[in-house]
Amino acid sequence: MWCGRVALRRLQRIAVAPLKSCITGGLPGAVQREMSSLPRVYITRQIPPEGLKILSESGQVQFDLWDSDDVPVPRKELLQKVKGVDALLCVLTEKIDAELLDAAGPNLRVLSTMSVGFDHLSLEELKKRSVTSDLLPLVGMCNGEYVGKCVITDCVVLSPSLPPVSMDELASQSDFLTVCCALTPETKDICNKDLFSKMKKTSIFINTSRGGVVHQEDLYEALSSGQIAGAGLDVTVPEPLPTSHPLFTLNNCVILPHIASASYTTRNAMSALAANNLLLGLKGQPMIKELKL
Numbered sequence: 001m002w003c004g005r006v007a008l009r010r011l012q013r014i015a016v017a018p019l020k021s022c023i024t025g026g027l028p029g030a031v032q033r034e035m036s037s038l039p040r041v042y043i044t045r046q047i048p049p050e051g052l053k054i055l056s057e058s059g060q061v062q063f064d065l066w067d068s069d070d071v072p073v074p075r076k077e078l079l080q081k082v083k084g085v086d087a088l089l090c091v092l093t094e095k096i097d098a099e100l101l102d103a104a105g106p107n108l109r110v111l112s113t114m115s116v117g118f119d120h121l122s123l124e125e126l127k128k129r130s131v132t133s134d135l136l137p138l139v140g141m142c143n144g145e146y147v148g149k150c151v152i153t154d155c156v157v158l159s160p161s162l163p164p165v166s167m168d169e170l171a172s173q174s175d176f177l178t179v180c181c182a183l184t185p186e187t188k189d190i191c192n193k194d195l196f197s198k199m200k201k202t203s204i205f206i207n208t209s210r211g212g213v214v215h216q217e218d219l220y221e222a223l224s225s226g227q228i229a230g231a232g233l234d235v236t237v238p239e240p241l242p243t244s245h246p247l248f249t250l251n252n253c254v255i256l257p258h259i260a261s262a263s264y265t266t267r268n269a270m271s272a273l274a275a276n277n278l279l280l281g282l283k284g285q286p287m288i289k290e291l292k293l
Helices: 006-024 028-034 049-058 075-080 098-104 125-130 165-173 193-198 215-224 264-282
Strands: 040-043 061-064 087-090 110-112 132-134 150-151 157-158 178-181 204-207 229-234 252-253
Touching: 040 049, 049 264, 075 098, 087 264, 098 125, 110 264, 132 264, 165 193, 193 215, 215 229
Parallel strands: 040 061, 040 087, 087 110, 110 132, 178 204, 204 229, 229 252
Antiparallel strands: 150 157
């Protein structure tokens, strides 16, 4: 879930209550008719309040949403709700594939995902239909190339102005190796025994991207044999990782249930960016963060 449910519900009521009547039909008929002509948006989760407030106060869209902050919308309902929408705001639990895009129909112009990763999106299908898509900023290092503004670890700042290095050099020189790349066919299992064998025995491995970029059996061997000192994982395969998994038997491995960004400030900023990207896309303007298909 985004954060404490009671606190979140309170914030959401404060954020959208003044405009609740716009959604539930409490306005005069003429205003309702005007609103009905606005682009339709479906939101697949009860996102944090800042994003909902931006959409409500924009006066540019009418929206419907799945009213839960932690339970994904059932696939059957999702396929029904997206019919005829102009834009979709989703999170990483929704698979955006040919089936869903066909159900949405030709009106769908914009897809905004409240996530850094995009492995839940079928890029080829989106490209076929000319759907404009966005994602949240990706900060980190991927295949030796900087893909964000900077990475800060303690007092060390790795700047984009520094030259990229090979994965081998990255592994051999790093005291803390942090993985922040997207999961793609090229990055699947990129962190494997070959990478771990080149790391220092005192190194710490950290994964906050997607579980699929790590070969977990190889990581277990590296940790249990002392090949590397420790690991911190916010993402695994599957999620949540079964408590019977061998990684839980290690005292040098810390595992979290994909909550690295789960703070009020961060999640509100994520929802705000996703909402603003969606509105820009509907106006045909460049998104703040647009996924190039």
